[in-house]
Amino acid sequence: MSSTIIPMLPAGGNFTPDLLSPEPGPKPAAIGRSRRKHAAIAVLSAFTALILLTGLAFHGYVAWIIAHPYVAPLTSNPMDAKGLAYSDVSFPSNSGQTDVHGWFIPAVPADSPNASGAVELASAAAADSKRTVIFSHGYGANREETWVPMYELASLLHQLDYNVLMFDYGYAYSADPSPATGGHEESQQLLAAVNYVREQGAEQVIVWGFSMGAGTALQTALQTDQIDAMILDSLFLPSPESLYSNVRQHLELPRFPSLPLIEWMLPFWTGTKFNQIPADQVMETAFSIPLFIIHGTNDAKAPLVTAEHIASGQSEPLSREWIVQGGKHELIFQTRPKEYIQRAALFLSQVDAAFKQEASNS
Numbered sequence: 001m002s003s004t005i006i007p008m009l010p011a012g013g014n015f016t017p018d019l020l021s022p023e024p025g026p027k028p029a030a031i032g033r034s035r036r037k038h039a040a041i042a043v044l045s046a047f048t049a050l051i052l053l054t055g056l057a058f059h060g061y062v063a064w065i066i067a068h069p070y071v072a073p074l075t076s077n078p079m080d081a082k083g084l085a086y087s088d089v090s091f092p093s094n095s096g097q098t099d100v101h102g103w104f105i106p107a108v109p110a111d112s113p114n115a116s117g118a119v120e121l122a123s124a125a126a127a128d129s130k131r132t133v134i135f136s137h138g139y140g141a142n143r144e145e146t147w148v149p150m151y152e153l154a155s156l157l158h159q160l161d162y163n164v165l166m167f168d169y170g171y172a173y174s175a176d177p178s179p180a181t182g183g184h185e186e187s188q189q190l191l192a193a194v195n196y197v198r199e200q201g202a203e204q205v206i207v208w209g210f211s212m213g214a215g216t217a218l219q220t221a222l223q224t225d226q227i228d229a230m231i232l233d234s235l236f237l238p239s240p241e242s243l244y245s246n247v248r249q250h251l252e253l254p255r256f257p258s259l260p261l262i263e264w265m266l267p268f269w270t271g272t273k274f275n276q277i278p279a280d281q282v283m284e285t286a287f288s289i290p291l292f293i294i295h296g297t298n299d300a301k302a303p304l305v306t307a308e309h310i311a312s313g314q315s316e317p318l319s320r321e322w323i324v325q326g327g328k329h330e331l332i333f334q335t336r337p338k339e340y341i342q343r344a345a346l347f348l349s350q351v352d353a354a355f356k357q358e359a360s361n362s
């Protein structure tokens with residue numbers, strides 16, 4: 001038989017309800033302080049998260065801009081600019097991922113009876129000259145690259161009896177742009193251009209590159225033996241350091257965390273990581289073809305030390321460098337046109353003579 005224990009109540013009728021009530025809770029003031037503390041932590045956490053997300057979004061936008069640079073539309077064409085007959089050409093990149101579009105200027109006199117029939121001339125006239133120069137334009141520009149100026153060089157080469165191919169890298173083709181990849185995909189586009197002019201009958205192919213187009217030319221030369229010589233003006237090779245240096249010219253960003261963030265985010269837009277760009281291999285390669293490296297001491301975009309290092313590693317007898325005191329990025333032709341033309345023409349003539357000598361010995 002169970003028994004129930006009944007609590008004893010105080011004697012003497014001193015019972016009060018408080019004796020059976022729970023312990024008293026926090027006072028309202030303490031509750032208020034606790035709530036304010038938690039609210040402050042929540043607000044601080046949300047603010048910190050907002051700053052982090054804003055920083056990520058900002059650096060993502062910077063990476064997107066690098067991958068999709070603004071390129072001005074074409075303003076002219078070889079006929080309007082210099083009276084040079086030309087034809088529109090297009091062909092797939094060697095990778096098959098993009099298409100290449102450009103102008104082919106055959107090496108025929110401007111006063112030829114057929115000079116006005118540019119389209120009909122394109123393939124037939126190429127056979128008249130077995131020498132072709134391909135222009136490899138710089139980042140943020142198109143095939144015109146008016147500040148070089150490219151039309152002037154095309155006209156010079158036309159007078160020297162060279163065919164000329166001017167084309168847009170994928171990021172510069174306004175109708176269907178593709179991301180800039182620092183030369184990874186662009187080298188495949190240039191390789192396709194080399195193959196194209198070979199198919200048109202070119203036996204001697206010269207690539208004339210500017211800025212990143214010069215760096216792309218060197219990347220391409222690692223992959224083919226179909227290039228016979230290169231002129232490299234204001235040579236630029238993409239790397240994390242060169243990227244950061246150029247970004248700092250427009251935005252005052254700290255090296256950390258900006259450089260790691262941009263480097264991490266670029267592949268999301270370009271599909272290419274920096275370790276896929278063979279910059280180190282280019283720097284340490286002694287190329288088997290003649291290189292004419294032109295660079296200015298006041299180049300703020302492409303480090304002079306890069307050009308000098310590559311030039312110092314060349315052993316081909318016709319390779320040379322021209323370091324221009326006070327020269328600025330891609331503006332050497334504008335400021336010293338006579339000397340620039342003389343040096344370029346001399347290099348081309350020596351390459352041509354060596355080519356002919358080798359052909360006669362074989």
